[in-house]
Amino acid sequence: MRKLLLLVCTIVFVVAGDYRAVSTQKAIIIQSEKSSKFCNVCGMTLPLFYKTNHAAKVDGHVNQYCSIHCMHEEALTKSKSVVEPQVVDNNTLAFIKSEDAFYVVGSSKPATMSMVSKYAFGTKETAKTFATEFGGKVMTYEEVSKEVKEGLKKDIIMIQKRQAKGAKQGEKIYNKVCKKTDKRFTNTSLAKIYLKETKLCGTLKGKPFQQVGLFLANKGNI
Incomplete structure (x- = not known):
């Protein structure tokens, strides 16, 4: 139990120092659903990955995503086009039109x-x-989107493997610190909302929170 709590605290500390993360006060949340603070595709907490956040209309509804990858993945999955894409400007932390943005890739x-x-x-x-300070190549939205779409299927396979590992770790955390539930969830966002509202696992945050959400969303498939 002590080792698990140490692991959780260490992970939270690492997330807190992540370049991508901002405080919830600084994060602009465009979507208005109950699950508004979570990525519409992978369920990750949006403020923790805010500097790579995107938003767009897919299937006529505005959604917010942790990344350009998740935005294009939803469009691919639903066989729809990405309409009016936006991205967070890393300089101002405001959303701007993706077509007007300059991306640093790599x-x-x-x-x-x-x-x-x-x-x-x-x-x-x-x-x-x-790019001068951290490396990478400056590209347009069109160039980045083309690159993302070309590697999307390969990335999805990689992400599924990573999420499966995360779900297994989530199962360990769930069995150690959470009250048990028979509820099933169709996605990670819904699982995380339930965890937050019921405090099933206390006040889990960061990566452990995501991992337990992954486990509950895939319970029975691990």
Whole structure:
């Protein structure tokens, strides 16, 4: 039990120091559903990956995503087009039109739902400054989207393997610190809402919270 709590505390500390994360006060949440603070596809907590957040209309509804990957994955899954895409400007933390953004691809900063990092800026100058300090190539939204779409199926396989490992770790945490439930969930976001509202596992945050959510969303399939 002590080892598990130490692991949870360590993970929370690491997440707190993640470049992608901002406080909930600084994060702009565009979607208005009950699950608004979670990615519409993978269920990850949006403020923790805010600097790679995207938003768009897919199937006529505005959704917010942890990454450009999840945005295009939903469009692929639903056989729909991405309409009016937006992205967080890493300089101002405001949402801007993706078509107007300059992306730095392949920097030393962490990637979200991909092996290659992608951060957006409102001006070419700020993008170049970031690339000079952290590496990477400055690209347009069209160029980045083309690259993402070409590698989407491969990335999905990689992510599914990673999520399966996360769900197994979530099962360990669930068995150690959570009250038991027979409820089933169709996605990770719904599982995390239930965890938050019922305090089934106390006040889990960060990666452990995501891992237990993954476990509950895939319970019976692990």
